[in-house]
Amino acid sequence: MLIRHDPHNELACQKRDELAPLLGDDLPADLCLVLGGDGFMLRTIHELGEHHTYLGVNCGRLGFLLNAMDETDSLLLRLRDQAQWHILQAQRLAAEVTDPEGRVTSDLALNDLYVERASGQTAHLRVSLNGQVVVKRLVCDGLIAATALGSTAYATAAGGVACHPSLPMLQLVAINPHIPRLRPIALPLDARVDVEVLDAKRRPARVVCDGRDLGAATRITVLGGQRPVRLAWLAGHDPTSTLIKKLLHA
Structure with a gap:
């Protein structure tokens, strides 16, 4: 798997340092864990193409394309619970x-x-x-x-x-x-x-x-x-709630 983080985002750098030593071979080989905001996610997908499953963790603002940020331990548990992932084939x-x-x-x-x-x-x-x-x-x-x-x-x-x-x-x-x-x-x-x-x-x-x-x-x-590009959302992620939240806080 790959980890890509936004080097200009302090929180993304911090989470990368915390997570990298803890992630093992139990995650899919084609997984690309993206730490940053929506813009960084788009740039990463443009660079790497459709050959990965992209799982983003929001280190920016709303993060419509991304999963919500958690404490490291909680995030690791959700990452390892692959049976609860939802994969969107995004055209x-x-x-x-x-x-x-x-x-x-x-x-x-x-x-x-x-x-x-x-x-x-x-x-x-x-x-x-x-x-x-x-x-x-x-x-x-x-x-x-x-x-x-x-x-x-x-x-x-x-x-x-x-x-x-x-x-x-x-x-x-x-x-x-x-x-x-x-x-x-x-x-x-x-x-x-x-x-x-x-x-x-x-x-x-x-x-x-x-x-x-x-x-x-x-x-x-x-x-x-x-x-299409494969986007992975973790258990508990609700695109409908995220959509409504974005509209209400636009």
């Missing part, structure tokens, strides 16, 4: 991003990806779903594509719906839409979304994928239901 979004020079970049998002204006001008976007143009010209600050797991982040802040992480869906949320007043849309997980940046020279836009800046873009293709 990701696959993105292909074409830049102004025609170069194509591929990436994956566990939470969300979005295209946003990169100048003082509004973005003008043409949006297609499953090959059919649904909005010829969306005048807005940007457009978010989020998984159910990522729906409680930027998507909710922009007016989308917070969803239970087990739902097989993809959510589209316009950021400050002007014309038309596009409402959030929930789509099947296997949906394909194509976004074309109109007037890209005068109205440039960039793409951000799970917090990673992919730079300027003229065309973006998003496919849901790609290369």
